[in-house]
Amino acid sequence: MVHLQDVFKTYPNGSKALKGVSFDLAPGEFAFLVGPSGSGKSTIIRMLIGEVAPTEGAVVVSGFDMARIRAHKLPYLRRKIGVIFQDFRLIDKKTVYENVAFAMRAVGKSTKEIRARVPYVLNLVGLDEKSKSRPPELSGGEQQRVAIARALVNNPGLIIADEPTGNLDPARSLEIHTLLQKINELGTTVLVVTHEKSLVDEMSRRVIAIDGGRIISDRTGGYDSNGEY
Amino acid sequence: MASIRTGYYVREGVSSIFTHGFMSFASVFIIVACLIIMGSFSLLAVNVNKIIGEFENENVILAYVGEGISVEEARALKSDIEAVPNVKSAQFTSREEAMETFISKFDDKTRFENIDASVLRHRFSIYVEDVADMAKTQIYIRDIPGIAKVNANLLIAKGFVTIRNIVSGVSVVLVAVLLIISLFIMSNTIKLATFERREEIAIMKMVGATNAFIRWPFAFEGFILGLLGSLFAFLAQWGLYLVVSEAIINNGTFGSTGFLHTIPFSHVALPLFIVFIAIGFGVGIIGSNTAIRKYLKV
Numbered sequence: 001m002v003h004l005q006d007v008f009k010t011y012p013n014g015s016k017a018l019k020g021v022s023f024d025l026a027p028g029e030f031a032f033l034v035g036p037s038g039s040g041k042s043t044i045i046r047m048l049i050g051e052v053a054p055t056e057g058a059v060v061v062s063g064f065d066m067a068r069i070r071a072h073k074l075p076y077l078r079r080k081i082g083v084i085f086q087d088f089r090l091i092d093k094k095t096v097y098e099n100v101a102f103a104m105r106a107v108g109k110s111t112k113e114i115r116a117r118v119p120y121v122l123n124l125v126g127l128d129e130k131s132k133s134r135p136p137e138l139s140g141g142e143q144q145r146v147a148i149a150r151a152l153v154n155n156p157g158l159i160i161a162d163e164p165t166g167n168l169d170p171a172r173s174l175e176i177h178t179l180l181q182k183i184n185e186l187g188t189t190v191l192v193v194t195h196e197k198s199l200v201d202e203m204s205r206r207v208i209a210i211d212g213g214r215i216i217s218d219r220t221g222g223y224d225s226n227g228e229y
Numbered sequence: 230m231a232s233i234r235t236g237y238y239v240r241e242g243v244s245s246i247f248t249h250g251f252m253s254f255a256s257v258f259i260i261v262a263c264l265i266i267m268g269s270f271s272l273l274a275v276n277v278n279k280i281i282g283e284f285e286n287e288n289v290i291l292a293y294v295g296e297g298i299s300v301e302e303a304r305a306l307k308s309d310i311e312a313v314p315n316v317k318s319a320q321f322t323s324r325e326e327a328m329e330t331f332i333s334k335f336d337d338k339t340r341f342e343n344i345d346a347s348v349l350r351h352r353f354s355i356y357v358e359d360v361a362d363m364a365k366t367q368i369y370i371r372d373i374p375g376i377a378k379v380n381a382n383l384l385i386a387k388g389f390v391t392i393r394n395i396v397s398g399v400s401v402v403l404v405a406v407l408l409i410i411s412l413f414i415m416s417n418t419i420k421l422a423t424f425e426r427r428e429e430i431a432i433m434k435m436v437g438a439t440n441a442f443i444r445w446p447f448a449f450e451g452f453i454l455g456l457l458g459s460l461f462a463f464l465a466q467w468g469l470y471l472v473v474s475e476a477i478i479n480n481g482t483f484g485s486t487g488f489l490h491t492i493p494f495s496h497v498a499l500p501l502f503i504v505f506i507a508i509g510f511g512v513g514i515i516g517s518n519t520a521i522r523k524y525l526k527v
Contacts, residue, residue, distance in 0.1 A: 049435070072439075079437035089432050093248050105237065106438035150436065 001027045001158055001189045002048065007057035009043050009213075017043040019213040020057070025191060027157065030184040032200050033193045035210035041193050044210070045162050048191075049083055050074045062157055079107050082151025082188075086163035088143045090135040096122065096146050097131040103150045117153060125149045125179060141172030148179060152188075159183060161192045165199075173199060234445075242449030252425060253454060260458025260512065261465060263411030264505050268466045270407060272501070274400030276491050281393045285360045288386055292319075292370050294351040295377040300324075302375065303351040309373050310353055315366045317356040324349040350377070360386040412512060423447070423520040430524040440525045447517045455513020459505040466501065470494050 002025035009018040018040045025031060035041050046052045048061050050069060059066035062080040069077065090099050097118055104114045122128045125145040135143050144164060151159055161180060165173035177192070177199055184190045194200060200207055209217040246253045292310065294303040300323050310319040322330075328346040332338050357366055363386040371379045423430075433443050474491040 075434075075437045075439045077437075078435060083435055089428065089435070091429050091432060102433075103436040106433055106436045106442060108234070108442075154437070 001025050001029070001062060002191070003058065003060040004044070005058040007047070007054045007059055009040075009047065009052065010055045017213055018054075021210070021213070021215055022057075023208055023215060023218060025158075025189055027189055028184070028187055029206065030181065030190045031192070031206040031208055032203075033191060033208050033210065034195070034197075034200060039210045040213040041210060042162070043213075045160060045193060048160060049081060050077055075107075079154055080156050080158065082148075082154070082156040082159040084144070084147050084151050084159065084161040084164045086166035088135070088140075088147045088167075090143060090146055090150075092135050095132050095134055096127060096138070096149075099135070099146055100149045100153050103153050107154055109154075118149075121149045121153045124152070124183075139172070140168050141175060144168065144172075144176055145179065148176070148183070152183060156188065158189045158191070161190070161194075163193055163195065165194065165196060174202075177203060234442075238445040238449050241446035242453060245446060245450050246453060249425065252421065253450075255421075256454045257458045257461065259414055260455060260509055261462040263407075263414055264459060264462035264508060265466055265469065267404060267407040267411055267508075268462065268501060268505065269469065270400065271404050271504075272466075272470060272497060274396060274404070275497060277396045277400075278393065279492055280490075281389055281396065285386075285389050285393075286356060288360055288363075288382060288389065290355040290357065290363065290367055290370060291380040292353040292355055292373075292376050293378040293380075294353070295375055296350065298351070298375055300351060306373065306375050307353070309375075310355060310370060313366060313369045313373075315358050315362045316370075317358050319356075320354045321351070322354065323351050327352060361390045408508075411508070420516070420520040423517065423524070427524050430521060434525070443525060444518060444521060447521050448514055451513035451517030452510065453513070455509035455511070455516075456506070457509075458513070459509025462509070463502055463505045466505075467494060467498070 002023075004024070005022050007018050007021045008016070010016050021040065021044065033041055033044065043052065047054060047059055047066060050064075050066060053069075054067050057067075061077060064073065064077045064080075091102070094102060100118050100121060101114045104117060109117075119128060119131070122131055125148050127142065127145050127149060130138060130142060135146065138146065144167075148159075148161075148164075151161075159180070164180070165176050168176065173196060180190050180192060181203065204221050206220045207217070208215060294306065303323070304321055307319050307321055310316060325346045327349045328341075328344075331349075332341045335341070355366075355370065357363055363381055364383055367379050367381045367383070370376060430443055470491070471494060474494070477491060
């Protein structure tokens, strides 16, 4: 599903964000990507969704070679990935239903398909009762669940969650991670970028740790980092 | 699929106008304001040119026929005069007709009973194509055998030419400058409206929308706003023109003399409508497309 081999990234200002990163994510896998600020996590995420290209090395996502991908192919890559952000990135003027339906509309799905799929996904994230509400009327946890529903609605093979619980309290945070785990159990590959050590340890899944642009640990069950990510 | 998409683009474009009501209102308002300023100036220039043109036409060359020439011989000079370059037409007036016209200007006609028409001469009122060449034309006419004297007010003719050149030059420059300023203001208003929605565009890109999918609703929105702006501007310009025309006609100083009058709106309506629609349409579509271009490069 995801393959990174000896990936280097140097930005135009000379800053070296990645220095030989390699890892693979198999279909259906669940993994955390952890590391301190400036460690290179965001660069990896941006590379996976086609916002930046590697300077050196191979990056393959859902069959797309990210070093050679043409701009007009990017929308088709992004349709195979669901992305969830810390700040939710919802359209405040659209209802919950419209925010989710919008993602299907953007990829050319018909109204009939949208009417069949959106209620199912909203039910999956537990928001079927709030379909007519607008994002500002929802709690942070609910807004993030809308973002997850939107990421899921096109049935992507890969979900990338960038600090999905950074703005939420611990109870809502656990709720969101449980939901991501449930989505993974349905067969979707999930990569979660997070700072929450307790949660990572609690969930006992694969943890890829990065620091200074290099992978410093890649193992299942947690990461011993003296309590800091 | 294409028709489903077109329907969606139009629906999205229309709904976006209402969702972003204030910015839509601002865009239409700016388009209306700019078009009215530009349109008013163009109409002023067209009217001034027309009035000057009429004054120019009034400025005729008077050619008097020699005393010993009969009315038939005098009449026959018409073809020689009209053969002179720059002469548009020549109108013959016999000395009897000239006397009648002269007397008709007075209330007490008995004062002229003993005056014979022979004190006057047969004459031609000669209209020229271009008053700028009036001096040359006057010389040619003077040289025609049978013509005794030629009167032309060359100073006034020169004045008209100068005024016409100034008005034409100033109006072309001003309309061009106003057009550039209007396009700049209008495209910036649309850019501002788009800037407000950069997050929305980023989300669309993130979920895998193609650039065309993102661009079309904006293009329809720009098209509708541009069209609305130009229609409102046309109607407002129409009203304004009628009010100003009415004010000129009813003005004690100018209106009563018929000295100043305006071209009927129906004569300028079609070209004005076409120009307004073309500018509104162009600004709406080009403005919205250029405005979102930079947000599409993600």
